[in-house]
Amino acid sequence: MSAAAPVVELKQITKRFPGIVANDSISLTLKKGEIHALLGENGAGKSTLMNIVFGLYQPDEGSIEVDGKPVIIDNPNKAIELGIGMVHQHFKLVEPFTVTENIVLGMEPKKGLKIDYKSAAEKVRKLSEQYGLQVNPNAKIHDISVGMQQRVEIMKTLYRGADILIFDEPTAVLTPQEITELMAIMKRLVAEGKSIILITHKLKEIMHISDRVTIIRRGKVIDTVNTSETNPNELAEKMVGRGVTFKVDKQAPHVGAPVLKLNNVSSKSKDGVAVLNGLSFEVKAGEILGIAGVDGNGQSELIQAITGLRKIDSGSITMSGQEIANLSPRKITEMNVSHIPEDRHKHGLVLDFTVSENMVLETYYKRPYNQNGFLKKDIINEHARRLVEQFDVRTPSxxxxxRSLSGGNQQKAIIAREIDKNPTLLIAAQPTRGLDVGAIEFVQKQLIEQRNLGKAVLLISFELDEIMNVSDRIAVIYEGQIVGEVFPQDTNDQELGLMMAGSLKRGGNAGA
Incomplete structure (x- = not known):
């Protein structure tokens, strides 16, 4: 490996934003044909550094060399010219367009005055075959899975001739199977002579696929190591600056009476398709019920139905014996329900409000934050300061x-707000999506603490490890139905995987 020449060399890159040094004199080399992982906590400066390489930001100090020559990358087009492509965490695709239209956007091949989509689709098909991407060139983006959309992003970079690919948290939104397929694609890209920088905080993936790892913490390089000479515990410690436990520590639950009960709940989408299909389960006080399932099997609709964001067509949803189906979200919140939403940007925060304002989004109209219709700014700020400190939300102010917080700190802010309301029922949807190991450990401890205080906790997660580790009981959802209930100690990944794929049903009532 060491004989390979560097294809990209970053030399003492520094980038400052108001109140923060995002990158502090960072040096890094990417060798030809390697997968180099960039590991760090949320807000450590990983994405900032890669946005500099891709020309979205300019460094305040330092220099970049590509193939041994100094370069100035002042916009993404320059990066593309230099053979650098980036697969962003949040895809940049035009939904109503086809796969081919998205891939050639801005570089359309012409035949006379017309765009030659036929030859474009042919080139897409060839690239797809060469790298085993199995993308249908004529499919519309809004009709294909998230995993396929990501492949389209990869194809966009390959179509533009990229030899250096940057993947920013590529597995954050993928199912376990899609992650395995992506790993195979990455290995094939490297075998074909490409070089990859992989931004991630998933240690399992780093150990599985990377050749080397550079760890950054609070904007500084801590170390660069060969993956074969390290282990997940050592990496985690370098990343967060302390030992991290991967096993969730919890006592046996003291389960009480049912708090949330869904009985035969059905709901159709706008075009009449059943998204919830006679769904029934209950969550009791003092337990964490984990809902396991592949994305798109009714999880989002289930959360919307419980929180008042979606009408149900039949069945009942009760909270401590009281019917809550089809009530307004505020009424449900006032019944002591807290909700950590799956999409923190769309439903968790108002990004252009301050951290302080976000801490009272659901309580601003109540005393002591509001008196005679006027907001009490001092009291709101005092409340926000307490939560920021208690939940270690890292923000200059x-x-x-x-919007200015890293993803992990945005998530901590939401969790602080929701737990502080002292809920009877806490709904946690994808609570650790996109978080680093330190933040994951923190969030999971909070969920277990709520359960130990006798709260009912409903955990919806695509992370099987999380479901197995954190839940006291697991219900598997498939095509809008609960197809089985099991206890974590009585099952394994294989069995859960089969249930999630709809090919196995198990005991309808492990909680009875």
Missing amino acids: IENNA
């Missing part, structure tokens, strides 16, 4: 906009 509570007056900063929520």
